[in-house]
Amino acid sequence: MAFVGTQSVSCSSSSTTSGFKYDVFLSYRGSDTCKNFTDHLYAALKQKGIFTFRDDEKLERGTFIDLELLRVIEESRFVVVVISENYTSSNPSDVRNLKNTFGEAFAKHEEFFKDNIEEVYRWKAALTQVAKIAGWDLRDKHEANVVEEIVRKISNKLISTYLIVHKDFVGTNSRMEELVNLLGMGLNDIRFIGIWGIQGLGKTTLAQVVYDRFRYYFDGSSFLVNVREECGKHGLVHLQKQLLFDILIERNINFSDVQWGSNVIEKRLCNKSVLIVLDDVDQLDQLEALASERVWFGQGSRVIITTRDQHLLIKHDVARAEIYKAKELNSDEALQLFSRKAFKKDHPLEGYVELSKKAICYAQGLPLALNVLGPFLKHRSPEHGKVP
Known part of the structure; x- marks a missing residue:
């Protein structure tokens, strides 16, 4: 594996008008990465909810990129280019200067496409430009660490492109400012934050705005809506499984009782930075089953609890300084x-x-x-x- 680079796509007028269809176009070539690095990168992007296009066949079937694939590239916010040469020691300078195997490949292209030599020159220019993009040289690096770094960078870039509109949520700015101060984003501690007030004050909506704004800063996230109602309908084990699925994207986590589920949550999430919203909680056992202790979660984690009962938060050791009282509209x-x-x-x-x-x-x-x-x-x- 030689080099990985990311680049934002310059959008055409049609893309600007209609919006992007994909977050990432994953560009790679050859069987040497499709079942290894590229596959791991694709899975990690998917796990983060980043909508990624991966071409499995078209680039393998022919040399020319067809119009359909060009359209997909235009409909993608970012392109990730994986340049490889059978896991040998090729590097960005080889690509940029078309040396070694890359130079040999283009010499063959020039011979094979001598009647369309201008196209080959365009390929050369494009590949040279790709090699100038700031990226990751994988020599002597752990693939897992590089995958994590790439996904984190793309996630952070995507945050600034998302326009989240919560229709008719009036009075959000002042309330958001107070709640964000309680969150302490960027600090490496673990916080439980409470939002309490009578029914109808917009506690859930406020929590949703915060969740949508910050969820991509964490390793995983979960928003459990109507805990009180869902617990009555389906039980706590169902909610525990939903929490784990949201964060780990695993459906095969199986357990049959609440205590077992609590142990799984603690063991699987203790090293992950997570953002969790527990909405409309009304019983202490719900909190004990889903977020009993801060040590259940990794450093930097935030758990937001909405409830009509302030004393429930205090019983769960949520600090008074970290409890926000929802306010009526003026x-x-x-x-x-x-x-x-x-x-x-x-x-x-x-x-x-x-x-x-x-x-x-x-x-x-x-x-x-x-x-x-x-x-x-x-x-x-x-x-x-x-x-x-």
Whole structure:
């Protein structure tokens, strides 16, 4: 194995308009890597949820890249190029200067494609450019470490390209700032953070925004929604298995009781940096089964717990300084959210101002109530749109 490089793709106007279909196009050549390094890299990218195109046949069948494959490249955010020569000692300078086996290969191409020599020159120029890209020379390095480093770099680059829109989540900025301060991102400790408040304050939505923003900074992540309800329907073992599957991407982890599941979680995740959200927890045994101790997780891990019961967090040794109390929307935020739901605007329509003010007074700043009342008023005249 010689050299691996990554490069962002310059998008055409069509790609910009319609968006990218793949996160990564994995470019490689030859059977010497498809079952070794390239396969390991592909699996690691997939495990991280990075949508990767791997060409298994087309590049092996012919020399020219067909139009279909060029289209796929244009639809990919990044290209990872694996340059190899049967695991020998070739290196980036050999590629860049077309020496040794690379020089020999192009000499053959020039002879074979002498009637289309300009195409060969284009290949030379392209390969020379690839070799100039900052990348990884695998000589005397452990493949697993290089794979991990590549995946981490791509994950971090992808974060800045994702535009996560949480529709109608009004008042997020100030609340996010407070919660992010509690998270202490970048610190190497292990933290349990609580979000508590009455039903309808948007605790789950706030946790979801944080999760979507930071999940790619961790080795693995899991968002268990409605723990209280799911536990009642399916039991704690089901939730333990879901947690492990989300983080490890393994379906064959099997155990039959909660204590066994707790042991598996501790042993399998103690060396991983993870982000976990346990949503709507209402019993201490749920926390003990899913995130009993901080030592269950690797350094830098964060566990976010949403609940209606502040004392549950205290019983679970969540520090008071790491508990965030969800807040009602102020009158301006409430009016904006209600208007979006009722009129698809940031303000009430003419003739609906007084009715809208009555609605937000009735809702008392609860996002859930506003989400229900807004659609109720949609398409109704002011005289028929009474607040219930």
